[in-house]
Amino acid sequence: MSGGDIAAIFQGAVVTVSLSLVGILIGLPIGLGLALVRWANVPIAAGIVTLYVSMLRATPLVTLLLLLFFALPNVGVPIGPISAAIVALVMNTSAFNCEIWRAALMDFPKTQLDAATAAGMTPGLAFRRIVFPQIWRVSLPGLVNEMTLLIKSSPAIAVTGIVDITRAAVRIGAQTYEPLPPFLVATALYFLVILGFVRAQRLIETHMDRKFGFA
């Protein structure tokens, strides 16, 4: 395995990390929005969200991606490999995020909401000032855990021809007839990426701890 091969796997790492980050950044607010729809029991919409979450949580990412990548152009929606990958990652992670946000919302003390209403806050203001600052801290561990699960299912994006870490390692193994060294490099890279997410969570928690005296 040459230096160029290692560089190719690192290039794959850039693809894995950037696509995963885009998926996470879009998936987080969508998940929260879905959770709010269920929490507020919006008629009809809440039922649709429940079905959406139940189905998406049961669908393998590979199958979802194949569906989007092949079926959308068929019904007249042109979609490239990168956008199909992002849409699939977002759909998948938003369903899981919805459940994490919803659990935090369900546990939120009702008395605080009543107090906010009594103080004359609009629901939007109460959410921004009272609810959100508390639920995101409760949800953080679950959300980071979901992010690491997303990284671990991200090799699915290779079915549309995108070269991520796993795909790059397989290619090099096929060219050099020595598959183990590139796989070891790939394993080390995933380890570092996942470690990075867990470390970031710890950093945020200690920062919060210092600033507010609790995490």
Added chain:
Amino acid sequence: MTREFAIVWAHKDRLLDGFANTIWLCVVATVIALVVASPITIALMAQNRPIRMLARGLVDGMRCIPFLLFAYIVYYGFPSIGINLDNWGAGLLALTIYNAAYMAEILRGAWVALPRDEIEAGVAFGFSELRLFRRIILPPLVLSAGPVIGNQLIQIIKDSAFLTIIALPELTHAASSIQSRYYVPFAAFITAVALYWGLCLIVEAGVNVLRQLADARR
């Protein structure tokens, strides 16, 4: 659209074969993974520090690798250390070893939460270590870890879809082959999604039954 679904219906045998393969693979992998996980759990809980650290390293390492990468390591990488497997052997072995690490961690979590009294009573009655584990620790362990194991089974079902990439004829592979032959992507894959969904709902129902059983026993 109805024409598309008619084509998929005409090839329902192939889809159902794939579905059966998915179920078979996941159930067998789960059962063997649990058997393999038991000694790893014991190692994770061992008094001996080197053994504990070794088990911890193996389990944590496995939990950092994506399943597909591990399946590739088994399928393409193992032949270079002299272990040759076909796609079935590689797929089953990869699913089993990979999930044994997760199962060991699940069982350890349940073990730590187990009440100490029964174990101490077992020790006082002179149970040997192995019999203590088999008779006193394992039964309540399985009951209290049951729901989490069920959730892991859902994860296994979803991970098994990756095995289409090493051409194992499971559900996604069957849908893929029907779609590439007749170009009916929506009908083929949405049918596969519906089957996965149904399967996961059944597992979830099973998990709820287990949870009620565990609650009733308490």
